[in-house]
Amino acid sequence: MEITNPLLLTVILINFFTLGSARLGACIRIVALQGALLALLPLAVHGFSLHSLVLFSGALLFKGVFIPLLLLRAIREVRIRREVEPVIGFVPTLILGVLMTAGAFLFADFLPLAVEHLDSLFVPTALATMFSGFLLLITRRKAITQVLGYLMLENGIFIFGVLLSEALPLMVEGGVLLDLLVGVFVMGIVMNQINREFSSINTESLTALKE
Amino acid sequence: MLANLVLHLFILLLFAPLLLGIITKTKAWFAGRVGAPLLQTYYDLNRLWRKGFVFSRTTTWVFLLGPVVGLAVPLLAALMIPFGALPAPVSFEGDLILFVYLFGLSRFFTAAAALDTGSSFEGMGAAREVTFSCLAEPTLLFVLLVLARLSGGLSMNTLLGEHLLASWRSEAGASLTLILVCLFVVLLLECSRIPFDDPTTHLELTMIHEVMVLDHSGPAFGMILYGAALKMMVLGALLVRLAIPWDTGWWLTNSLIFLAGLSVLAVLIGVIESAMARLKLPRVPQVLVGTSLLSIFALVLVLR
């Protein structure tokens, strides 16, 4: 458990950074770093078993390399660098994010956790990362930042999943990661199409369909 | 007790200007220059002290009070803070509040002295300095609260006492890392270093701290320079004690470790100054809000 706490804290700091930063390239890279750090968690918790090694390499490759490369390619193609005018400003989002993180920590104390997880940062970090992902999804207008929010949400769930690896056999974990990769790939294609149709990837131009 | 006080003042007064020298040297080394000698600050102080006072006819006694308070405050504050494992000579319950607001006092007088000149540039600098400092204050307070929570006391001596070593090894280590980062940012801001302020800038418009002291000269400016060095040492002492919480049990090794820590800190500042550019002014409050949030988060971590 020694190494996991700094890892998880870095994950939280990355949440804050992503919430407060306008530079898309930096955001993508830092979320990639988050994914790579998370890949270390199974090793740190379960030691070097086949399961954790495969999970480590899978998560590292998918979350840390392939998906970020896809997204970086996407922003290169649509030529955008910054998130401008989020629905809620960067500093207020950041404040909300920290409040929610604090809330996650307080809330985790009320949860009936298993004895071995009482003092660990796993559950609060998972909750906080999911909240941050949600915030990103809600407050940003660029399609790419919304995808980042989705990724962060998945990262949060991944953290929780590390605690339960016996319930998730390799076949399932692999499938989940593959789903994520293909999902982001399809989202990337759709994003490209959005850019072609609307000459921007602002999701606020997607408002034609309503009652 | 008395020996302790003498040693404290000796370290403080003698070595403070050296920090500035180390920073400059590091920057020069990064830029591939030889740079000014390590002891340049001492020469500068000596030179300034030998000059006479020049006062503008529009200024009043407030103008002189700025540098005087600016020198006195770090001296007082230094008495309350342990230097490494050397305990602080002056200590009482609740002195952490005094510690924080002593710096507020010095800022008030520096700003008042700047306003006293009637120069628009100095007024602008004062406004910026006060704004940024007031954003940095919550960070410092929350950092001290984290320490207070961990130690269970309210004086600087207890805050930075024996418990630190145990705290680092416990769950609170994460919090301590966070507040270390926050403190470092506060240090950079309070000592007007890059990326918040550039002490070597030449354009009044871009200055923050330097613009306030443009009109001071001679011994008054010397006091300001010395005061700034002392302030860096005091804030640095906080950081160094946090980062190096060991006690060897012998005063000489303790002070040597402390000084070595301070030197490393000065080199670090030099590296940052060489590697980073100044932040745009509107970004500064964002960063400071960020560190405040970080320190709040650190507090939440130790509270749970």
Added chain:
Amino acid sequence: MLEFIIIFPLVVAVISLLIPNYQTRSWLLPVSGGLHFLCSVWLAVEQRPLRGIWLGLDALSTLVLVVTSLLFFGCALYAVGYLDIRRDRGNKIMVPCLLIFLSAMTLAIAARHLGMMWMAVEATTISSAPLIYYNRNKLSIEATWKYLLICSVGIALAMLGLLFVAYAALGSGSPASLQLDELLQMAGSLSKPWLHGGFVFLLVGFGTKMGLAPLHSWKPDAYGEAPGLVGALLAGGLTSVAFLAILRGVQLMSAAGDGAMARQALLGMGLLSLCLAAIFMVRQPDIKRLLAYSSVEHMGLLAIGVGIGGLATFGAMLHLINNALTKGSLFLAAGNIQRAYSSKRLTEVRGVISALPVSGSLFLAGFLAITGSPPFGPFMSEFTILRGIFANHHLLVGLFVLLFLALVFIGMGSTVLAATQGKAEAKTSGFRDRLLLCISPTVFILLVLVLGVYIPEPLQQALQNAAALLEVQP
């Protein structure tokens, strides 16, 4: 056998990419659909319960499997005709995506491991996104984006729910597992708060996929912009699969002795869906969005049926079949109408019956069926659900359901009648009813008609078995 019907569509999907001939590629769909249907029926008739660790079929999943497979077969047949008149858009993406979609749905239905089920449901989202984007215009890209993002996030929450359920086992000392049978066995010892939290997230996650209000916001957009046959598959097949996933949660809750709580939640969401759908259906000018809201309404009915329990559960199982087939028929007919008029809005679509006698009549018949008019199947199933509601003394719920159903009938009726009746304007394109585009919706509606008057004994038995799975007491 089960593995076969999951894997062979994938193989055919790969083969379809290698086939250069347009028509041959299209025909791969009904051929695989037919094979899939035959195998599914064989699996169902054989009635040997398959209980593997990973894959298996119980009464519930068999029911959903056969319905989905039949629907897919019909849609695949329709697709041949449809793709023939859409040569401008091609079928190089449509055919493999449909086949992968079929495979993912089958896997989701047959999975005995909840993690695997989750994975398959997410795969259905991804593989159906290109299908919604088939028309490649601004509106369809918007619909696709919303569908992709909302459903992905929803499904992510379902994953969290699953993890909560797995965590519930940790406290009891037994090893955590997401294998359904193992979970059901140790349901009694699961930690209650985690199980409840898990169920809520499962309901929210798969509810998003199913389109229960208030998580239905993607549904009108996606169904409205997708081609008719994709709408039919989503509204009839995918929603049933998502419903099955929710039912797994209900099963777990029942086994743990908290079935009442799960039912309350379902009942609440069902009523809300019914209410919101009814409101949005009144004066709805777009026939496909109208169908989407109708889908929300019927998902609500399913939820209410299971939420009430007893006889109503049986009704809900029957309604699952009726809804899938009727929706299939309606969406396929609506697709034909849209082709003919190059529009799906009431301002252009007028006098469908005179312009397209078969599709128009099918649309009208489908409307009558889906709103629960006798003698169609949905009448029987809705009536059964209502009987269940009143038999359980939920008087208020029953009255509300009746009120909303009436509102839906009026709202939907005004739009559908305005579209089908009257004189067609001359500007319709050269599109005419053709055999391949009419045969499957006709068969669907005939099946629904048959179900309305007579339920065969084996089906009755199957429905009862499925309902019994949900009525298990700890």
